[in-house]
Amino acid sequence: MKIVKFEEACDLCGVNKEVIIHFIEEDWIHPADEKTMKMDDEDLARICLICELKDDFGVNEEGMSIILHLLDQLNLIYSKIDKFHQGEVL
């Protein structure tokens, strides 16, 4: 998993640092390392998703929180479903 500095994250995602700071203040992203504000692949992909939801789909601030929360639950369910077919030998 790639870890990048805050400034590099801004470049990779094509956004200003104020934008990412706002996302953090809104609790939409939680940097992999909250002390140094370094971010991993999950954070970068999530920043890009938020930008897309805002810019392309017109999602507002309140809607963003709900959507991200629902997506997290959905992804959790899918990852658990993947495990069902494995079974666990007793």
Place this chain on the structure above:
Amino acid sequence: MTDPYKVLGVSKTSSIEEIKKSYRKLAKKYHPDLNPGNKDAEKSFKEISHSFDLIGSAENKAKFDRGETDEQQQKQYDEFTKKQGLRKGAFHQTQRDGARYAHSFGENFGGSDFFENLFGHGRRDKKEDHDFNFAGEDLNYKMEVEFRDAALGGKQNIILPNGKTLEVTIPAGIDSGKKLRFKGLGGLGIGSGSVGDVYIEIEVKPLPGFKRSGRDLEVEVPISFIEAITGGEIKVPTLEGEILMKIPPGVSTGSKLRIKGRGIGAGESRGNEIVVLKVVIPKDIDPDLKTAVENLKSRFEYNPRMP
């Protein structure tokens, strides 16, 4: 070549606003982050996004309508697909086993005060509705498995009483009596009780001619007394079909020969096949054969009961 107007469901005379509106409608429907695991949605979304890039702004639309070269369009598409990894549709790919966001922030499913904080009033506390909480019952089933699948691994479908089909991965080397547990597929809980599990007990069907001995497989193979004395090459059965095996001269009934890596299991932990030889004398003895052996008796007589 892609016709972006067709993909977006608009005409050449549509305004940019109309094109954007159509794109947004389609993108919401097929966005891969909103359709996790759906490969068709992902494929459709890429086409929709690429089409929008081609005609989604006044400048790009004018260029496209004037007819850009195939080379330039392909270059744009190649750059577009390279960026896909960081832009559209990448989030769901990061949300696999152990992902932080799914497992840290999705875990409050069914018990979160998220909505309470968001709307300023609480959902009804489930504890007020129920005086008791019980976990759902565990469900037990038996499943018969072919010898070969149990030995080498395989897949099998089982239909649960509720009508659902469960695809079961049979681990290589599993034996009768072992159980497979599938969490969360059992009976529903009461109140905030968890859902029960499904347990499937394995019953391995016997395979004639093969006997399991731990991780090894035993096979009895008959040989003639001539082969026992002179040695030779014989066909022996394995789980993957017949193979040729050399037997050394001087073997007897009960002699064991090992074929490495043809036993039970998979990979480096797979056991061996043990071929147990059995010398078989012909049922109807040819009179000439009898005479020949009697002639050799005086020269080669021996007593196998003596040490």
